[in-house]
Amino acid sequence: MFDLNIMVLPATEEATKAPVFFLTGGPGEAATDAGAMFLGEDWSLVRRERDIVLVDQRGTGRSNRLDCPVTEPNAALRALNVFEMPDGFIHRCLEQLAGSADVRHYTTPVAMDDLDEVRAALGYDRIVLYGASYGTRAAFVYMRRHPQSVESVVLRAIAPVNMRAVLPAARHAQNAFEGLVRRCRAEAECAARHGDLEAGLDEVLARLEREPAAIETLHPFTGEAVTIVLTRDIFAGALAWFMAAPQGQDLVAPVIAAARTGDYAPFLGAALPIAVGATANWSLGMALTVICNEDMRFVDPREIEVATAGSFMGGQRVRNGLEACSTWPDAGIGLDYLEPVRSDLPVLMISGEYDPIDGLDLALDAERYLTDVRHIIIPGGTHQPQFPGCTMRAVQDFLGAPGEGVDACQP
Numbered sequence: 001m002f003d004l005n006i007m008v009l010p011a012t013e014e015a016t017k018a019p020v021f022f023l024t025g026g027p028g029e030a031a032t033d034a035g036a037m038f039l040g041e042d043w044s045l046v047r048r049e050r051d052i053v054l055v056d057q058r059g060t061g062r063s064n065r066l067d068c069p070v071t072e073p074n075a076a077l078r079a080l081n082v083f084e085m086p087d088g089f090i091h092r093c094l095e096q097l098a099g100s101a102d103v104r105h106y107t108t109p110v111a112m113d114d115l116d117e118v119r120a121a122l123g124y125d126r127i128v129l130y131g132a133s134y135g136t137r138a139a140f141v142y143m144r145r146h147p148q149s150v151e152s153v154v155l156r157a158i159a160p161v162n163m164r165a166v167l168p169a170a171r172h173a174q175n176a177f178e179g180l181v182r183r184c185r186a187e188a189e190c191a192a193r194h195g196d197l198e199a200g201l202d203e204v205l206a207r208l209e210r211e212p213a214a215i216e217t218l219h220p221f222t223g224e225a226v227t228i229v230l231t232r233d234i235f236a237g238a239l240a241w242f243m244a245a246p247q248g249q250d251l252v253a254p255v256i257a258a259a260r261t262g263d264y265a266p267f268l269g270a271a272l273p274i275a276v277g278a279t280a281n282w283s284l285g286m287a288l289t290v291i292c293n294e295d296m297r298f299v300d301p302r303e304i305e306v307a308t309a310g311s312f313m314g315g316q317r318v319r320n321g322l323e324a325c326s327t328w329p330d331a332g333i334g335l336d337y338l339e340p341v342r343s344d345l346p347v348l349m350i351s352g353e354y355d356p357i358d359g360l361d362l363a364l365d366a367e368r369y370l371t372d373v374r375h376i377i378i379p380g381g382t383h384q385p386q387f388p389g390c391t392m393r394a395v396q397d398f399l400g401a402p403g404e405g406v407d408a409c410q411p
Helices: 031-039 041-047 073-082 089-097 108-121 134-145 169-186 188-194 197-210 232-242 246-260 265-281 284-294 301-308 316-325 360-367 391-400
Strands: 006-009 020-023 052-055 127-133 150-158 213-218 225-230 347-352 373-378
Touching: 006 031, 020 031, 020 108, 020 134, 031 041, 031 052, 041 052, 041 391, 052 108, 073 225, 073 232, 073 265, 073 316, 089 284, 108 134, 127 134, 134 150, 150 360, 150 391, 169 188, 169 197, 169 232, 169 246, 169 301, 169 316, 169 360, 188 246, 197 232, 197 246, 213 265, 225 265, 232 246, 232 265, 232 316, 246 265, 284 316, 301 316, 347 360, 347 391, 360 373, 373 391
Parallel strands: 020 052, 020 127, 127 150, 150 347, 347 373
Antiparallel strands: 006 052, 213 225
16 A cells, blocks of 8 residues: 655635646656646636646655666666667566556556545545646546546647557657758758758768767766767657757757767757656656556557658667567556547647647547547647647636637637
8 A cells, every 4th residue: 555645736715616636747757746837827827716736646756656767878868769678677677666566556547546536535526637748648537437527628738548659659750850840941041050951860860870879978967977879769769859849849950960960969968868867757667557558558560660651760669669568567458448538528638730749640639539629739839838828828718618719829
């Protein structure tokens, strides 16, 4: 037995409306780590009449975290960008966790039953679900299992239950990159400074495929000297993470241009802190339970070539995921899990046009099964930030009147 870590941010005036339950991304992140976000100006209007509730999902944060850290910088780069685990890692991780958890019981459906128990224990009748990235999948699962407990739903960067994460990643990253290339070509300064980005990326990836680069650099947090072995797949995978936020998008062209000359310092300056930071804060045991049981179990190796054809990422990440998951315990999730979630609950969806992580196609497909939905697509938008431009106002409008239109982002 273990306790769930719960944070309640009380309404700043009187809590006369349903609370907002935040479901964070990952999988493997801790919801309570985002508590400060709700103390800012953006959420002040919502918080006047609504409590905000953050629950560290079982296996994350301080809810019996399933911690199998990957700390060595090269291993971190491979784990995050290529889904390649160190030799013997899966066995060691399971052995380490055996005394404190049966990892089969850390899937999203079990966690959403936890969440409903939290709702009842706190005395709430119905709640608002706000999910981001993987948190949108959690929200879909809660909607399916506990629809009577939901007032309305806000979804940002949609990752539906039938996503089969990792398999569509190459297509989503390719779409984001092609959008970036088009924007660069349309801007005379970008085109003049960085040249043909597609040709440049092809050249860099081909060179690294022939011979990975050994690069001396400094650990981003300790300052210790480290030697990084940069491969084709690490470079490609990291570009997808760069494109997940506007500031990262701005790095892609100069990083490719520098790498084309053999200078990988700009790349590592961005990629290494992301990888080392993410794997340090990531509950990898919980993440593997979710990804292996809810995604990779349903991927047929014969699909990989078609799903990744024509992409700069290729299919190695998917193959590595299948290998990593081949010995992870089976939680017994059936094929019916992949059935799209159908609902008549009021839902606000917010998607980025060029999201390289949770591609727009996933959101458009999930939308077809929701009868009371408003969908804002951010032109040129990506995975982050949570609510750019008019979208926070749209969330405020929606939560003020979930059954009505959302005017804030109308042209």
